[in-house]
Amino acid sequence: MEYSQLINDEKQYVMQTYGRFGLALDHGKGCYLYDLDGNEYLDLTSGIGVNCLGHAHEQLTNALQAQVGKLMHVSNLYYTEPMVTAAKMLCRSTGMDKAFFSNSGAEANEAMIKAARKYSQMKYGKDRTKILTLKNSFHGRTIATLEATGQDKFHQYFFPFTSGFDYFDINSMESVKEKADRNTCAVMLELIQGESGVRPLDPGFVKDLELFCRENDLLLLVDEVQTGIGRTGKLFCYQNYDIHPDIVSMAKGLGGGVPIGGILCSKKTSSALQAGDHGSTFGANPLAATSAKTVLSIVDTSQFLADVQEKGRYFMEQLETIRSSSIKDVRGIGLMIGIEVDESEISDLIHACMERNLLVLKAGTNTIRLLPPLIITKDQIDSAVKTLKEVFENETPVENA
Numbered sequence: 001m002e003y004s005q006l007i008n009d010e011k012q013y014v015m016q017t018y019g020r021f022g023l024a025l026d027h028g029k030g031c032y033l034y035d036l037d038g039n040e041y042l043d044l045t046s047g048i049g050v051n052c053l054g055h056a057h058e059q060l061t062n063a064l065q066a067q068v069g070k071l072m073h074v075s076n077l078y079y080t081e082p083m084v085t086a087a088k089m090l091c092r093s094t095g096m097d098k099a100f101f102s103n104s105g106a107e108a109n110e111a112m113i114k115a116a117r118k119y120s121q122m123k124y125g126k127d128r129t130k131i132l133t134l135k136n137s138f139h140g141r142t143i144a145t146l147e148a149t150g151q152d153k154f155h156q157y158f159f160p161f162t163s164g165f166d167y168f169d170i171n172s173m174e175s176v177k178e179k180a181d182r183n184t185c186a187v188m189l190e191l192i193q194g195e196s197g198v199r200p201l202d203p204g205f206v207k208d209l210e211l212f213c214r215e216n217d218l219l220l221l222v223d224e225v226q227t228g229i230g231r232t233g234k235l236f237c238y239q240n241y242d243i244h245p246d247i248v249s250m251a252k253g254l255g256g257g258v259p260i261g262g263i264l265c266s267k268k269t270s271s272a273l274q275a276g277d278h279g280s281t282f283g284a285n286p287l288a289a290t291s292a293k294t295v296l297s298i299v300d301t302s303q304f305l306a307d308v309q310e311k312g313r314y315f316m317e318q319l320e321t322i323r324s325s326s327i328k329d330v331r332g333i334g335l336m337i338g339i340e341v342d343e344s345e346i347s348d349l350i351h352a353c354m355e356r357n358l359l360v361l362k363a364g365t366n367t368i369r370l371l372p373p374l375i376i377t378k379d380q381i382d383s384a385v386k387t388l389k390e391v392f393e394n395e396t397p398v399e400n401a
Contacts, residue, residue, distance in 0.1 A: 003036050021354060028055025031373050031380050033359065041357045042384055044372045048361065049194075049226045049336075052253035053298060054373035060256050060294050067290040075281060082289035089296045093235055096248065096264035100273065101284030101292075105225030105251035106142045108261035111278055112188070112249045113145075115265060116219045117164075119272040120185030123217075130184045131221070132176065135167045136364075138195035139188070139223055171205040176212065186219035186246075191237045194226040197364035198331060198338025203241055210243045219246040219269065225261070229253030230299040230374050232334035233309030240333060253299075253374075258291035260284065299374065308334050308374050311381065315370070318385040324392035328366075337370040338363055339388075349391055358387040 001009075006024050024036050031054050033041045046052060053060055067082070074080065087099035100115075102108050113131065120128045139145040169175035176187065187209060193199040213220045222245040227237035231253060234240050238248065246269050251261030262284070265272070282288070298304065312334040319330045319339065326349070329340040341349060343366040350368065353360050363369035372384075 001036075006036075021351075023354065030054045030056075031376050039357065041354075041359050042380060042387075044358065044360050044370045044384060046253075046371045046373050047257065049231060049252045049371045050255070051257050052229055052231070052374045053256045053295060054375050055257075057256065057375075059298065060291065063290055063294040064258070064287065067287050070286070072287045073282070073285040076279065076283060080284075080286050080289065082286045082293055083284040086284065086289045086292040086296065089293060089300070090264055093296075093300050094239075094248075094264060095244075096270075097267040098265050098270035099262055100265070100278065101260060101262040101289070102251075102280045103259045103282050103288070104261045105223075105249065106139070106145045106261075107280065107283075108225060108249035108251050108263055109139045109145045109188075109223060110142060111263050111273070112221050112223075112247045114278055115247055115263065115269055115272045116186040116188075116221055118277065119219065119269050122272070124185075127183050128185045129164045130181070131165050132168055132179050132184060132187045133165055134170055134189050134193065136170065136193055136196035136199075137167075137188075137190055137223075138193070139190075170199070171202040173205065173208050173212065176209060180212075180216065180218070184216075184218060186221050187213055188221035188223060190223045190227065191241060192227050192232070192333060192336055194336070194369070195363055197340065197367040198336060198369055200331065200333055201241075206241045206243060221245065222248045224248050225251045226371075227333075227336060229295065230305055230308055230334075231336050231371070233305055233312055234334075235300050235305065237333065254295060255288055255291040256295040258288050260288040260292050304374070311335060311376060311378065312337070314378055315372075315381050315385075318381060319388070322385070322389050322392050326392055332370075335370075335372055335374060335376070339368040339370070340366055341368060342366065352391045353387065356387045356390060358384060 003024050025033050026036050027034050031043055033043045033055065083101065090099050091097065100111055102111055116131065117129050166179045168179045191201050191206065210220055222238050224236050228250040229235065232240055236248060238245055246266050248264045254260050315337060316330060316332065326341050326345055327339060331338050346362060346366055346368065350360055350362055361369040361371060
């Protein structure tokens with residue numbers, strides 16, 4: 001299909017809920033994407049952190065093709081091997097007790113909220129339902145997860161919300177203690193605030209928060225939708241902080257491109273949800289679960305995760321060599337990196353990258369977010385940094401370089 005026809009049809013037939021770039025992608029391979037005309041782009045977006053193994057990964061593609069020809073969906077009324085295997089792999093690797101699978105990050109966070117509230121109400125009664133979340137957090141776009149999101153801009157037009165959430169300041173135990181009361185059942189947080197600007201939480205604060213939760217029997221809920229499945233050099237980001245959450249949510253990278261999400265529950269919380277309390281028609285169908293167990297078999301190895309850590313350090317070091325007054329900060333963990341710039345410049349910088357065949361993301365109002373496939377090589381990192389230098393230092397690209 002011609003580009004112009006595709007754009008016209010999209011505007012006519014698709015609800016305009018996305019501010020799309022002027023780029024139509026046709027296929028991908030590894031860390032590269034190709035448009036309708038065959039132009040090549042180095043992908044530092046991974047479909048917003050989803051394509052952890054890049055595009056058209058041979059082992060993942062083969063596993064999915066085999067499963068499509070065998071069994072794609074039967075519902076959760078029956079046992080299926082891929083779902084059980086994926087759950088077993090996650091629990092054995094993390095020490096968590098049980099898994100529940102859904103289809104997305106927002107659904108995973110909904111399940112986490114329901115499990116926390118039922119656990120607390122069964123133990124303390126119906127009034128103990130409030131969940132504290134961080135200001136400037138992002139937990140999804142369903143009604144409950146929008147209310148859990150600590151950003152007013154996402155709340156417009158969608159009232160009334162479900163009640164039962166309050167928000168505390170980042171890295172402030174004083175703020176947590178001020179907001180917590182006898183009706184509080186849990187604290188829910190991202191360890192790296194992705195959508196608000198790639199902001200890792202202070203490790204000391206996180207350890208203090210864990211202790212506060214234990215002392216007051218508040219459940220510690222960690223949203224790992226974006227940070228999980230190797231993104232930070234550990235299978236889950238909480239392992240970098242040496243804490244033990246009660247429930248962890250996951251999605252994005254878990255399926256490597258196939259929709260799947262879920263939660264992992266500790267022994268303390270794993271029996272909170274029983275038959276009839278929660279469910280998902282499509283959750284962990286054989287196709288999605290096959291994708292998850294294949295991704296885990298590749299990502300969850302000591303060498304792969306060590307490589308992510310090393311490439312993350314290397315990327316950060318190379319970014320620090322860019323000399324530009326536009327760059328205010330470079331931060332992140334592993335291959336989740338943010339470059340803070342002037343808010344007035346960010347759109348132009350992102351489009352300048354795309355014009356040079358480099359795809360990057362925006363986070364918050366002033367941060368360029370880099371979420372490359374975890375398989376990115378140092379040569380590809382060097383290529384990306386070279387392009388970013390051209391953009392930030394206003395150099396002219398060298399032909400065929």
